[in-house]
Amino acid sequence: MFKSMFDKLKKGLQKTKKNLIPFRGKIDESLFEDIEIALLKADVGVKATEEILDFLRKESKKRKIKEGEELKELLKEKLIEILKKCEGKLELGEEKPAVILFLGVNGSGKTTTIGKLAAQFTKEGKSVVLAAADTFRAAAIDQLEVWAERSGARIVKHSQGADPAAVVYDAVNSAKSRGDDIVLVDTAGRLHTKEHLMKELQKIKRTIQKLMPNQPVETILVLDGTIGQNSINQAKTFKEATDVTGIVITKLDGSAKGGALIPICQELCIPIKFIGVGEDIEDLQPFEAKAFVEALLE
Ligand SMILES: Nc1nc2c(ncn2[C@@H]2O[C@H](COP(=O)(O)OP(=O)(O)O)[C@@H](O)[C@H]2O)c(=O)[nH]1
Numbered sequence: 462m463f464k465s466m467f468d469k470l471k472k473g474l475q476k477t478k479k480n481l482i483p484f485r486g487k488i489d490e491s492l493f494e495d496i497e498i499a500l501l502k503a504d505v506g507v508k509a510t511e512e513i514l515d516f517l518r519k520e521s522k523k524r525k526i527k528e529g530e531e532l533k534e535l536l537k538e539k540l541i542e543i544l545k546k547c548e549g550k551l552e553l554g555e556e557k558p559a560v561i562l563f564l565g566v567n568g569s570g571k572t573t574t575i576g577k578l579a580a581q582f583t584k585e586g587k588s589v590v591l592a593a594a595d596t597f598r599a600a601a602i603d604q605l606e607v608w609a610e611r612s613g614a615r616i617v618k619h620s621q622g623a624d625p626a627a628v629v630y631d632a633v634n635s636a637k638s639r640g641d642d643i644v645l646v647d648t649a650g651r652l653h654t655k656e657h658l659m660k661e662l663q664k665i666k667r668t669i670q671k672l673m674p675n676q677p678v679e680t681i682l683v684l685d686g687t688i689g690q691n692s693i694n695q696a697k698t699f700k701e702a703t704d705v706t707g708i709v710i711t712k713l714d715g716s717a718k719g720g721a722l723i724p725i726c727q728e729l730c731i732p733i734k735f736i737g738v739g740e741d742i743e744d745l746q747p748f749e750a751k752a753f754v755e756a757l758l759e
């Protein structure tokens with residue numbers, strides 16, 4: 462990871478970091494207790510915190526560790542081991558266009574994440590199409606349009622209230638005929654009933670699959686990092702409605718609960734593909750366990 466990106470990550474994780482600084486002096490029982498409280502405050506969750514504390518107690522004995530600073534290195538080692546299993550990269554398939562569908566409740570950060578990703582892709586020289594399939598509010602279409610302009614992506618939109626699947630059809634179909642690289646699909650994420658959500662998402666997916674039968678549909682659930690572990694239940698509803706292939710956790714810069722990445726990924730068994738640590742385009746970063754832990758505990 463480039464230094465500037467790492468600095469942004471560090472800055473973005475500051476609030477969570479504040480919860481994780483009890484490593485002064487020699488190791489004694491009270492230090493273990495402080496670490497336990499710190500992990501719980503960072504929203505690592507009871508189960509993972511127990512696993513981590515168990516490891517720290519056993520390993521520090523085994524390795525005859527005496528100093529708090531050394532214990533911190535041990536914690537890093539364990540957190541990296543756990544979070545490595547949560548890493549995941551985008552799967553864009555072999556054909557053009559790749560299609561990425563974004564799900565999540567209102568306000569979780571879908572449109573912003575799409576905008577940031579679009580800017581990163583166009584910077585790499587890829588041609589990007591944004592599908593305005595959140596047709597529920599006119600403002601949602603306008604917001605995506607702003608991102609299209611800012612990122613140099615093309616937008617495909619219908620009017621407010623239109624069938625989201627029809628927007629997706631037009632977007633993917635036109636991207637296919639023009640040879641565009643990537644279609645990013647913004648959705649409304651209304652949750653009034655699970656059946657409704659399921660129907661809408663399945664219709665969108667069927668539409669994509671009809672046009673691109675051999676392509677995987679990368680389906681990304683966007684979760685608001687400021688609510689920590691509370692997003693798990695929300696995520697379960699989406700997971701029951703459709704296959705989710707990846708998670709993005711946004712707004713970690715505004716959250717002291719960055720440790721929730723651990724229970725989120727462990728309970729949902731879905732890889733984390735990106736994290737959002739601020740408002741800038743570069744603040745959407747691929748999730749890398751090592752960089753994340755170094756930034757938290759440096
Ligand atoms: N600080 C911060 N704000 C974010 C981040 N991602 C999204 N936001 C903000 O969260 C709010 C809701 O985002 P939006 O993309 O409209 O959510 P949507 O309803 O899911 O499309 C906006 O004000 C965004 O600027 C992030 O990583 N950090």
Ligand SMILES: [Mg+2]
Nearest residue numbers: 571572595601
């Ligand atoms: Mg939106």
